Amino acid sequence: MATWRNTVFWGLLLLMAGICSPVCVEVPSGTEAVQGHNMTLLCISCMQREEVFAITNVEWYFQPSDGNRSLIFEYAEGKPREHSSPFKGRLQWIGSKDLQDVSLILHNVKITDSGRFICNVNRTLHFEAHQHSTSSNVEIDLIVSEIAREDFTSVLSEIMMYILLAFLTVWLLIEVVYCYRKISKAEEVTQESVTDYLAIPSENKENCPGPEEEQ
The missing domain is CATH 2.60.40.10 (Immunoglobulins)
Known part of the structure; x- marks a missing residue:
């Protein structure tokens, strides 16, 4: 009221x-x-x-x-x-x-x-x-x-509140989807790197240059 x-x-x-x-x-x-x-x-x-x-x-x-x-x-x-x-x-x-x-x-x-x-x-x-x-x-x-x-101002305030809540909900969903895709892409890149490394023959792995020792 x-x-x-x-x-x-x-x-x-x-x-x-x-x-x-x-x-x-x-x-x-x-x-x-x-x-x-x-x-x-x-x-x-x-x-x-x-x-x-x-x-x-x-x-x-x-x-x-x-x-x-x-x-x-x-x-x-x-x-x-x-x-x-x-x-x-x-x-x-x-x-x-x-x-x-x-x-x-x-x-x-x-x-x-x-x-x-x-x-x-x-x-x-x-x-x-x-x-x-x-x-x-x-x-x-x-x-x-x-x-x-019902006061028109109160009704308008409630409408704006619901619009704001809907906007925040959509924005949160977009952020979740974006983060999920970014994490999935990073995992795919990591998995591809591991697969490529495992595909290298053993003798080539032994010839892979290791980290240089400090003199």
Whole structure:
């Protein structure tokens, strides 16, 4: 399924980024979900000054295609909290400790969940002499389908993989046949040399010049 593959891909990318370096990487969220499955609403908001103490508040909104947006989830004062909405009981906070990743998991996705999710991140940076507030928004236009739709890119990747495997198989067979013929030819030459040597009369073999002795 395209959604599952995208989630795994971005999850591995974030894991590799976290292992290889402490740099925060902002990556887009997936936008396609399947009814009855879980969907990760990815929201990455990197801090530019990690050494500065900051208070972070997060607000998640939902806006249907034919309605106004409403607050469905927030993280404030160090605690996540769901608000009364059609998503209540189906939202799971998976934000990181440094609050650069403030993502949610939407469980048991429904067709009516299609719409725009807005992730609003507000930070207050505390410097020695003053405070500075920043705000960032991530918008996710989610499309929910009854069955998984095969992604064209994934299909093309699989086709290319099979073509590459077929090419490598043919190339390996050609190499095997070439090596076999080369070895067989070398054996034939050796056998002919042995046969020619055995055909020489014994007296001629005795007259065959041997290796010269060093003086």
